[in-house]
Amino acid sequence: MARCTYMLAALLAASSVPAFGAITVVGSSSARMCFEAADSPMSPTARDMAYCDEAFQGESLSLHDTVATHVNRGILRLRRNQVEPAIADFDSAMRLDPDQPEAYLNKGAALIRMERNPDEALQLFTIAIDRQTRRPAVAHFGRAIANETLGNVRAAYNDYRRASELSPDWRDPRVELQRFRVVSN
Template identity: 65%
Template sequence: MTARKLLAAALLAVISVPAAASVQVIGSSSARLCYEAADSALTPSADDLGRCNTALRDEALSRADMVATHVNRGILFMRRGLTERAIADFDMAIAMDPAQAEAYLNKGAALMRQENAGDALPLFTASLERNTMRPELAHYGRAMANETLGNVREAYNDYRRAAELSPEWQEPRVELQRFRVVRR
């Protein structure tokens, strides 16, 4: 497995953990169940995706809940290995609400899975600029994209920032151990 594939797999594993970048929906609707599936550590089922589809097709969702449901369904698609469908949902969420930070974060993760660090990098930055709820994941993803692109200093700085933002999270610390800082 290439270094780029390893980095993409690591990011997908991190972003696919519960509450990685899902968007909360309030209530007891199918949209809420879609959110709960995106927020869960369990592998999403076809029923979980069906709930998202039902919400988007049949429920009178507010614009915010519709955007959130696209992000959440995209997460489920990504976790099931349906990357193109995930990207389509993230794109729909961005088109409906260009300020939706989690859509940028998750699309960046999906592009890393496709070994497209060049297109993923600005998406991680966009998620930070839009105040993502998980800035540590955005810094980690951006670090991996930068490292893949040969931007070692930027990668190191983002791994370090991810570690600062989430001191209990081990992955950024593990990545930082591979670097050697030389002061000139």
């Protein structure tokens, strides 16, 4: 499991992937400020978290903005190592909009981070890919970690390779691919 933690740390820290899948909110509202914090590579502050909470308390949000704010707050919570509350936000987003791929992507990342339930994480990453996440390279990388944890070496290799193809400037998938040796029969 230590290897999975390292790979997820690489996933979280990758400079070309500042946020897993923040969802855009337009305007100048607290929900917008919450999005900007989630989309930023900077560590989230208590004020950033407060923007998300204020959006739920003081604003009349559309369904899209409500779902987006749950995902964005979940990203901030995950980055602050508040994994259980982050998962609760992703679950809320999925209940409100079962077709929102970024909620599945981020919940999968949270489960991998907790080193629990790689089967569910694998399913969540697959759903994110199927529903056309805006971060397919991240979804493939996360699914590769889940596959490798489950002993699905060929599937892990294929997902690392796909992540590398989708994001050629992202170093981490290429590094992981170097550990594999392809043998033809």
